[in-house]
Amino acid sequence: MQKRLVLVLTVLATISLLFVGCGAPASKVIKIATQSPLSGGMSAVGTDIKNGAQLALEQLSGNLTKMGFKVELAPYDDQGNPDTGVANAKNIVADPAVLAIVGHYNSGVQIPSSEEYHASGLANISPANTNPKVTERGYLEVSRICGRDDVQGAVGAQFAAAQKMKSAYVLHDKTAYGQGIAEYFKREAETLGIKVLGFEGTEEKANFDSILTPILASKPDVIYFGGMFDQSNVLFKQARQKGYMGMFISDDGYDSSDSAKIGGDVLLKGAGTYYSTVSGPANVYPGTAKFIADFKAKFGHDPQPFAAQSYDCVAIALQAVETAAKAAGNKMPARADVANAVRAVKDFPGITGTINFNSKGDLTTAKYFVIQVSSADPDKWANNKIAQTLDIAPPQ
Amino acid sequence: MRRITGSAALRELILPLGRMAIFVLGAGALFSAIMVVLAFLCRGSGADKLLLSTQHVDILTYTLSNLPQVLIDGVTLGFVYAAIALGYTMVYGVLQFINFAHSEIFAIGAFAGVEFLIAMNGLGVLATSGPLGPYLYLTMALVVGMAAAGAIAMLMERTAYRPLRDSPRLVPLISAIGVSFALQDIIRLIESLTTGQFYRVIPTFGTFDNRLPLFSFTVSSAPVAVDIQVKSLIVIVAAVAMLVGLNFIVNATKIGKAIRSVAQDRNTAALMGIGVDAVISFTFLLGGALGGAAGVLYALKFTRIDPYVGFMPGIKAFTAAVLGGIGNLTGALLGGIVLGMLESFAGAFLGTFTMGNFGSEYKDMFAFLVLVIVILFKPNGLLGEQVSQKA
Numbered sequence: 001m002q003k004r005l006v007l008v009l010t011v012l013a014t015i016s017l018l019f020v021g022c023g024a025p026a027s028k029v030i031k032i033a034t035q036s037p038l039s040g041g042m043s044a045v046g047t048d049i050k051n052g053a054q055l056a057l058e059q060l061s062g063n064l065t066k067m068g069f070k071v072e073l074a075p076y077d078d079q080g081n082p083d084t085g086v087a088n089a090k091n092i093v094a095d096p097a098v099l100a101i102v103g104h105y106n107s108g109v110q111i112p113s114s115e116e117y118h119a120s121g122l123a124n125i126s127p128a129n130t131n132p133k134v135t136e137r138g139y140l141e142v143s144r145i146c147g148r149d150d151v152q153g154a155v156g157a158q159f160a161a162a163q164k165m166k167s168a169y170v171l172h173d174k175t176a177y178g179q180g181i182a183e184y185f186k187r188e189a190e191t192l193g194i195k196v197l198g199f200e201g202t203e204e205k206a207n208f209d210s211i212l213t214p215i216l217a218s219k220p221d222v223i224y225f226g227g228m229f230d231q232s233n234v235l236f237k238q239a240r241q242k243g244y245m246g247m248f249i250s251d252d253g254y255d256s257s258d259s260a261k262i263g264g265d266v267l268l269k270g271a272g273t274y275y276s277t278v279s280g281p282a283n284v285y286p287g288t289a290k291f292i293a294d295f296k297a298k299f300g301h302d303p304q305p306f307a308a309q310s311y312d313c314v315a316i317a318l319q320a321v322e323t324a325a326k327a328a329g330n331k332m333p334a335r336a337d338v339a340n341a342v343r344a345v346k347d348f349p350g351i352t353g354t355i356n357f358n359s360k361g362d363l364t365t366a367k368y369f370v371i372q373v374s375s376a377d378p379d380k381w382a383n384n385k386i387a388q389t390l391d392i393a394p395p396q
Numbered sequence: 397m398r399r400i401t402g403s404a405a406l407r408e409l410i411l412p413l414g415r416m417a418i419f420v421l422g423a424g425a426l427f428s429a430i431m432v433v434l435a436f437l438c439r440g441s442g443a444d445k446l447l448l449s450t451q452h453v454d455i456l457t458y459t460l461s462n463l464p465q466v467l468i469d470g471v472t473l474g475f476v477y478a479a480i481a482l483g484y485t486m487v488y489g490v491l492q493f494i495n496f497a498h499s500e501i502f503a504i505g506a507f508a509g510v511e512f513l514i515a516m517n518g519l520g521v522l523a524t525s526g527p528l529g530p531y532l533y534l535t536m537a538l539v540v541g542m543a544a545a546g547a548i549a550m551l552m553e554r555t556a557y558r559p560l561r562d563s564p565r566l567v568p569l570i571s572a573i574g575v576s577f578a579l580q581d582i583i584r585l586i587e588s589l590t591t592g593q594f595y596r597v598i599p600t601f602g603t604f605d606n607r608l609p610l611f612s613f614t615v616s617s618a619p620v621a622v623d624i625q626v627k628s629l630i631v632i633v634a635a636v637a638m639l640v641g642l643n644f645i646v647n648a649t650k651i652g653k654a655i656r657s658v659a660q661d662r663n664t665a666a667l668m669g670i671g672v673d674a675v676i677s678f679t680f681l682l683g684g685a686l687g688g689a690a691g692v693l694y695a696l697k698f699t700r701i702d703p704y705v706g707f708m709p710g711i712k713a714f715t716a717a718v719l720g721g722i723g724n725l726t727g728a729l730l731g732g733i734v735l736g737m738l739e740s741f742a743g744a745f746l747g748t749f750t751m752g753n754f755g756s757e758y759k760d761m762f763a764f765l766v767l768v769i770v771i772l773f774k775p776n777g778l779l780g781e782q783v784s785q786k787a
Contacts, residue, residue: 041594041702174757197450200747200755206698206705209469210743211756217462218451230595234700241605241625262597262700 028332030064031074032057032317033092034310035085035103035113038077041230045256045304046105049127050075052303052310053102055295060318067330071318074098078109085109089116099324099338100125100317102310107131107149107177114142123339125316127309130252130278131180135360135394141339143357145309145316145350147278147366149177149251151392153184153226156249156276159370159388160222161192165247168194169220171211171235173227174201181251182226194222205231208238215239221246221271228253233262236273245270252277255305255371257381265376273373274387279352280369281382282308284389287351302382312350316342362394408648412640415726419733420474424467427737431745435459443751457616458748464610464622466744467737472628472697474736475635479690480713481720481728482642483549483683489659489723490679493565496572497552498687499710500579501545505688506695506705507583509541510596517599530602538634538692545688546681548579553680558673583703595702598695604630631693638689639729642682646725655679659723708760712739715767721777730778738762 034053037046054073061071076092078085085104092098093116100123104110110129117124118139126134126144130152134144160168168189172182179201186196197218202211215223216239223239223246225232236248248267254275260267267273282288282295282303291311295303320341324333348355356364370388375381435456438444444455451458480502487495516522516533525533556575560568587593604627612621646652657665658675666672694709695701716735720727743759770777 039588039594043594195450198747198752198755200752200757202755202757204757205702206694206700206708207473208698209473210466210740210759213462213466213469213744214748214756217458230700234698237699241607243607262595264597264600 028068029070029072029097030099030321030332031072031095031097032314032321033074033076033095033098033101033103035076035078035088035092035101035109036105036310037080038075040079042080042105042228042256044258045306046077046080048299048304048307049103049105049310051295051299052127052307053314055291055298056311056314056318059294060315063322064318064325067322067325069325069332072097076103078104078106078113080106080109082109082112085113086116089113093117093120093122098122099321099333099335100342102127102313102317104129105306106175107134107180108175110134111176114139117141121335121339123317123320123335123342125313125342127313128252128279128306129177131176133176133180135362138360140343140361143342143361145312145352145355145363146306147368147392148362148394149181150184150395151366152251152276152278152368153181153186154188155368155370155388155390155392156181156224156251156274157185157188157192157194159274159276160189160224160247160249161194163247165194165221167197167218167220168222168224169197169215169218170199170224170226171215172199172201172225173231174203175227177253178225178227178251180226182224185224185226185249189224202231206234208235211235212239212242212244216242216244219246223248225250225254227251229256229259230262233259233267237263237266240266240269247271248273250275252279252305255279257304257378260373260376260378260381263373263376267373268376275371275373277305277369277371278366279305279309280367280371280386280389281305281384283382284369284386285352287349287353291351302379308352312352312355315350316345316348316355319345319348358394360394365391365393367391405644405648408644409640412643412726412729413636416636416639416729416733419730420471423474423730423734423737424471427470427741428463428467431459431463431741432456434749438749443749446751447748453616453618455748457618459745460615461618461620462744464620466740468622468624468628469744470737470740471733472631472736473740474733475632475639476690476694476697476709476732477713477716477736478729478732479635479638479686479693480709481716481732482639482725483687484714484717485720485722485725485728486655486679486683488717489725490655490676491557491561491568492723493557493568494572494714494722495557495683496569496710496714497556497575497579498549498683499706499713500576500583501549501552501684501687501706502691502694502710503583503701503703503706504548504579504691505541505545505684506691506701507587507596507703508544508688509537509692510598510695510701512537512540513599513601514596517601522599522601530604533601534604534630534696538689541688541692542685543688545691546685549680549684549687550677552579553677558676580703580706587703595700597700604696627696631697634689634693638686642686643725645682651675651678712760712763715763719766719770719777721779724777724779727777727779734778735763735766738766 036049057073076088107129124142130149132150170186172178232250255277323341324337368390372385372387374385483498556571606626607623609623654670654675716731717728720731742762743756747755
């Protein structure tokens, strides 16, 4: 017993020493935090959001270093889970060195987490959150450099109508993101005269047998899925195996090379598989050639969707911090000043285009794409064929 | 000591087959009848009008034409649940506690089988193995899954349950929940370290995705073709074979007799010279192997697995075991089939009958509603908890 007590005390002492080490004062450290799913089913995209941010920080923090600051990345894993995201957010806002947060892959995580950022005035630049509510709350702190679901869902429906589709069955994953975009798809589809045969949410991830029965019985031209690729692909695969040969349409949550891995060649059969997205493959943007080369050299694979957007988010954050720091006489700037500086960027030359924010924090014009899955090989995901590119201003 | 005669052994092989046929036909007929009556009552309702306007069929035709496919899906799912439920029920029979880690044993079996197939696919032997080759590799994957799951189940019993055997019954239950979390994260850890993947997809090989036409019939002059996927057939055949095998082991072999005696009275069995620890280990091996095989079959049918894949099937199989009467092998079979059918029917018809207001997203609710009702009104289950002859 005595021995065990000694052991416990030693361990405790070691741990407390570690914390002492962390507590060393470092007044001129600036941290840019990221939040994205680094573990779990969505980690492929989430990790590249972090990697894109890391690359930007390494390449673009030179000015701040010259001013005497040490710039660090503070990556957090939100696991695609709102609870984890909010818990991380509380830690992030409690660290005074954090001056901006780049993040979230899932709107359902970003929306509650950003309440914390808003409460403490911390600037949040989002690379991927498309739910309208992200900016509709009118928070000064929250801006995004991607499009919105109300436009994206409509783009999907317009595409279906242009392909002469007459009926659609709409499914979603019951998250803020998936259900939101599915509703916008449905609304636009009905206006365009596409008959919506059913509208349903499901959290099922493996067994779609019984959900597919009414879908297949109603023989829709299109099955639309609002949600993430790890669910939709299993559904699409099982539908094809049950003999469905119509078209699949999904959203930017579908945009991951894992889609080809799960779905396989059934995605290419029948009328094919399409997805709308706010983030084209990195190679469609004029400024990304160097980014792709650097990314590949550093991380050994092609960037997943949203990595380039994440790079731009950090670039904007660094510029805003620099502006605010200069205004404060080369001292640590206040969070509110950084948030104002983010919103004030004008014609920012990002690698994904020229960036201007409107008063809500949306891009003044955002790009939307409809992309066709053209290979069952995950390594060729970035070469999927673009069926349509649109520049659309956000609704006011 | 009565020797087990050949005819008695034969009876133990035929009897469960007969029971399965009765359960499947009975549950199928009951659910179909309920559905047809419901559809009959709903004629002229809003749901009927909606169907007429969107799909040009009335609700009765719609129900009748979808019924066979729903039944096939239900039976397939039911046998998967039954195979998992047997693991819960056997352990309960012998030790009187719920092994909540059984859902992770199922996941381990699924991962072992799928990893084996992925490795074989990597070697390129899956695609080039001739007409019978895919079946051979699938059998091997089943064996790998059963071996891995059975071994882990035994290890789990030895490390997490045996030291607690004489503690109050709540203690091993808590230990089981701990083991369950630990196993989930161990699978996650191993997969992230070796493959960097969160979920695995079973390789496509052989002709398992093809569909065999069964029969066709005409409802209101619209032809309806009914077919079954080859892999659904494999799931059903494999599950039936395993259930018959298990029934034979438990009821017609020496070790089966030992299991039954330990279930009746552990102390007396020990006095009679039965190695209680070995018998309990064997029970875990059997239950684990069945769960592991169910995992491989589940992966074959539904293609995608992740470390948390066991949770939902596990908890539904537990419901099935309670529904049939926990500790009762026949009960687990009945419970599994009823639950599989219930889920399949609810998922397929709920949305249509409620005009989309109450869709198939609520299908899981039925499983748990059943659990609540059984616990409230018939805590011993449909066939009763077997006290005298558990296991």
